[in-house]
Amino acid sequence: MHSRARRRWPVxxxxxxxxxxxxxxxxxxxxxxxxxxVESLDVAARLAPPGTDGHLLGTDRLGxxxxxxxxxxxxxxxxxxxxxxxxALVPGVLVGLMTAASGRAVRETLSRATDVALALPGILIxxxxxxxxxPGNATTMIAITAWFVPVMARxxxxxxxxILAREFVEAARAGGRGTWFILMRHVLPNIxxxxxVQTSLLFASAILIEAAxxxxxxxxxxxxxxxxxxxxxxxxxxGEAPSLVLIPGVIMVVTVLGFNLLGDGLRAVLDPRxxxxxxx
Amino acid sequence: MIxxxxxxxxxxxxxxxxxxxVVFVLxxxxxxxxxxxxxxxxxxxxxxxxxxxxxxxDRSWPEQYASWIGGLFRGDLGQSYAAGxxxxxxxxxxxxxxxxxxxxxLAVSLLLGxxxxxxxxxxxxxVRGGFVDVVAQLGIAIPPFWVGLxxxxxxxxxxxxxxxxxxxxxxESVVGALRTLALPLVALSIALTGVFTRFVRSSMLDVLGEDxxxxxxxxxxxxxxxxxxxxxxxxAIPLVTVGTLxxxxxxxxxxxxxxxxxxxxxxxMLMSAVTGREAIVVQSLAFVIILVIxxxxxxxxxxxxxxxxxxxxxxxxxxx
Numbered sequence: 001m002h003s004r005a006r007r008r009w010p011v012x013x014x015x016x017x018x019x020x021x022x023x024x025x026x027x028x029x030x031x032x033x034x035x036x037x038v039e040s041l042d043v044a045a046r047l048a049p050p051g052t053d054g055h056l057l058g059t060d061r062l063g064x065x066x067x068x069x070x071x072x073x074x075x076x077x078x079x080x081x082x083x084x085x086x087x088a089l090v091p092g093v094l095v096g097l098m099t100a101a102s103g104r105a106v107r108e109t110l111s112r113a114t115d116v117a118l119a120l121p122g123i124l125i126x127x128x129x130x131x132x133x134x135p136g137n138a139t140t141m142i143a144i145t146a147w148f149v150p151v152m153a154r155x156x157x158x159x160x161x162x163i164l165a166r167e168f169v170e171a172a173r174a175g176g177r178g179t180w181f182i183l184m185r186h187v188l189p190n191i192x193x194x195x196x197v198q199t200s201l202l203f204a205s206a207i208l209i210e211a212a213x214x215x216x217x218x219x220x221x222x223x224x225x226x227x228x229x230x231x232x233x234x235x236x237x238x239g240e241a242p243s244l245v246l247i248p249g250v251i252m253v254v255t256v257l258g259f260n261l262l263g264d265g266l267r268a269v270l271d272p273r274x275x276x277x278x279x280x
Numbered sequence: 281m282i283x284x285x286x287x288x289x290x291x292x293x294x295x296x297x298x299x300x301x302v303v304f305v306l307x308x309x310x311x312x313x314x315x316x317x318x319x320x321x322x323x324x325x326x327x328x329x330x331x332x333x334x335x336x337x338d339r340s341w342p343e344q345y346a347s348w349i350g351g352l353f354r355g356d357l358g359q360s361y362a363a364g365x366x367x368x369x370x371x372x373x374x375x376x377x378x379x380x381x382x383x384x385x386l387a388v389s390l391l392l393g394x395x396x397x398x399x400x401x402x403x404x405x406x407v408r409g410g411f412v413d414v415v416a417q418l419g420i421a422i423p424p425f426w427v428g429l430x431x432x433x434x435x436x437x438x439x440x441x442x443x444x445x446x447x448x449x450x451x452e453s454v455v456g457a458l459r460t461l462a463l464p465l466v467a468l469s470i471a472l473t474g475v476f477t478r479f480v481r482s483s484m485l486d487v488l489g490e491d492x493x494x495x496x497x498x499x500x501x502x503x504x505x506x507x508x509x510x511x512x513x514x515x516a517i518p519l520v521t522v523g524t525l526x527x528x529x530x531x532x533x534x535x536x537x538x539x540x541x542x543x544x545x546x547x548x549m550l551m552s553a554v555t556g557r558e559a560i561v562v563q564s565l566a567f568v569i570i571l572v573i574x575x576x577x578x579x580x581x582x583x584x585x586x587x588x589x590x591x592x593x594x595x596x597x598x599x600x
Contacts, residue, residue, distance in 0.1 A: 119295075119577065121529060122532065124535070124566060127562070131554050212536050234429070238429060239433065245433055253423075253426070257417065257421035
């Protein structure tokens with residue numbers, strides 16, 4: 001059990017980073033090159049199976065190239081994940097730090113409030129928002145951000161409180177440093193690993209929520225291409241062409257797995273004390 | 281135990297109150313003008329005013345809130361203006377299906393998670409344990425709606441073993457209900473089972489190092505016997521807490537899965553209300569779904585107290 005935990009370069013990290021790398025590359029390359037134009041339809045070649053000449057992963061029911069759709073969809077997932085996670089990062093961590101540094105009454109109240117917010121499913125928030133704002137990528141990103149802020153706060157509170165109880169914080173206080181200075185200079189750098197690990201895991205969540213929402217039709221709308229939309233459109237022809245569901249799904253699952261493994265691997269490297277508890 | 285129930289009931293009521301206020305305020309702030317949505321942009325201001333008065337939207341927020349919550353108790357939440365159904369009756373009619381999906385998949389996932397996690401922990405030194413862990417890790421990454429689509433494609437359409445959608449109520453035929461719910465339940469349970477398996481595994485690995493396992497072995501139990509007899513119960517206690525954290529995701533998954541399999545539950549009702557931008561319906565439905573989460577949370581908390589008597593006294597007070 002211990003030998004595995006203490007290995008310096010965990011295998012999850014390598015595999016996770018490689019899978020994430022492929023996903024990011026797919027999305028970025030789509031900015032400059034895709035096998036076909038995203039909007040080009042070739043009805044004559046509709047529902048071509050994977051491996052057909054010219055269409056590596058086949059075509060969908062309107063004759064659009066599947067690989068192209070996946071690449072452009074990866075770009076959209078990447079966009080939504082980066083924007084919503086980054087937007088939630090700063091407010092979430094700040095709320096967490098302030099909660100940790102507050103007195104008992106305030107801390108308990110804020111902790112409960114984040115618990116209640118956490119109990120709300122992200123997709124439910126998105127659906128409520130979509131009633132008001134209409135469907136779209138912006139709705140998706142706002143909803144995911146709204147859900148991630150309490151998640152980020154929640155994972156910050158515990159570790160921040162542990163650091164606040166350490167001697168060097170005591171020393172800084174005795175030296176006349178204010179709470180804000182201590183939080184920024186002493187606590188934040190020490191809980192950095194926790195935040196980095198959580199960010200990786202939130203990327204995975206964001207990709208799944210985005211796909212679910214656009215599958216339901218409340219996320220991105222054409223002409224934007226997203227993974228969930230690909231599934232939605234494939235459902236009508238799922239009996240004739242299961243590969244239209246299978247292939248993009250495998251790529252999505254592998255991507256999500258990549259971020260989860262990356263998170264676990266980072267935890268093993270950056271936060272070894274927790275490793276023995278959570279990973280082995 | 282009674283103290284625990286009383287305290288958790290208070291938490292449940294307070295959370296429900298907070299939840300209802302959040303939903304109400306959100307819908308008022310973001311819901312747009314209901315009268316304009318119903319009558320369209322081209323309607324006259326007089327017609328919109330008249331409709332607002334009819335729907336009670338010209339009153340103050342506290343009045344509207346009070347009449348909404350009052351209506352919930354009286355069983356009167358108004359009508360859907362697009363589809364014309366009575367909102368309360370519709371929710372009651374659909375609640376059973378959504379609850380069946382959520383409860384059965386929660387129970388199945390917890391059971392499978394304990395079994396697979398324990399197995400994986402007991403074989404943590406060889407390839408069998410590692411294999412279970414890899415499968416669990418993979419399971420967590422698989423979204424329910426994708427599994428649902430694959431099951432429809434392969435099991436329902438190609439093999440024709442089970443229906444690809446629709447629902448036969450329990451009251452009509454238990455076998456029919458199980459046949460229509462089987463695939464959605466599999467789709468919902470895979471990711472959840474993965475989460476529970478990984479948790480039980482790591483929790484079990486902690487427990488295996490405890491003194492009471494050694495004591496039990498000293499008294500003549502085998503290592504495996506001691507682990508199963510004494511370890512599982514101790515490892516399962518924190519699982520209840522992990523279970524409460526998964527409830528939101530479970531209900532969200534249910535909403536999505538109902539759309540995949542065209543099941544007439546609360547999720548489908550919510551989707552059509554969202555698409556039709558029926559703020560009044562969405563408000564009540566969102567609250568009912570939150571209420572389901574809170575009640576399940578309450579029940580798991582009580583189960584936690586039953587599993588671990590210590591929770592009812594000092595630790596319980598700290599937790600609450």
